[in-house]
Amino acid sequence: PESELTAGDDATSIEEAREAAMGCRRCPLWRDATQTVFGEGPENADVIFVGEQPGDQEDLAGKPFVGPAGKVFDSILDDAAIDRRKVYVTNAVKHFKFEPRGKRRIHSKPNAGEIQACRWWLGKELDLIKPNLVVALGATAAQSLLGKAVPITKMRGDVVEREDGLRVFLTIHPSFILRIREPEDKEAERERFLQDMRKVRELM
Ligand code: URA
Secondary structure, eight states: OOOTTTTTTTOOSHHHHHHHHTTOOSSGGGGTSSSOOOOBSOTTOSEEEEESOOOHHHHHHTSSSOSHHHHHHHHHHHHTTOOGGGSEEEESSOSOOEEEETTEEEEOOOOHHHHHHHHHHHHHHHHHHOOSEEEEESHHHHHHHHSSOOOHHHHTTOEEEOTTSOEEEEEOOHHHHHHOOSHHHHHHHHHHHHHHHHHHHHHO
């Protein structure tokens, strides 16, 4: 049988990689999650958006960004005239990590080891899709894509070129907007994120 650590090595398409990732055991997060949530979108996409990890609804649906953060993301992409069906959307970590609290499952942040373990799959997605641009949505995605922690609030809107030539656009995670309570602040932050997405559209 295929080793748990080499599953996906020989994948030559996103479909094959997704299939192999369903049995991933590179870190322990698979134990409590419902399923692997692999990236989604066309294999010839010009741009890849990278989030943190699936949330509760993504874990159940098996698709990235379909819950509350996904709704915010969709509506802002729409305003920026970016067609979500033409871009590839994925996460730095592909299993939901959570703490049970009563009947609810509360999102908990993936640690450096989990980000590192799952980085292999993100690399596979980048190799297969060969995008012109990658968008890091938040610190976890940036850490996975750049191999080190970067100060997102300071560098948001910047494009960082990796050693392999890949351009990485840095911005916040859409759930950050979701967590703002004060309506004026929320609207201002949504507007800033929309400006970032308009910049992304220019760079695509
Ligand atoms: N947050 C993420 O980072 N990714 C998802 O898929 C959903 C919420």
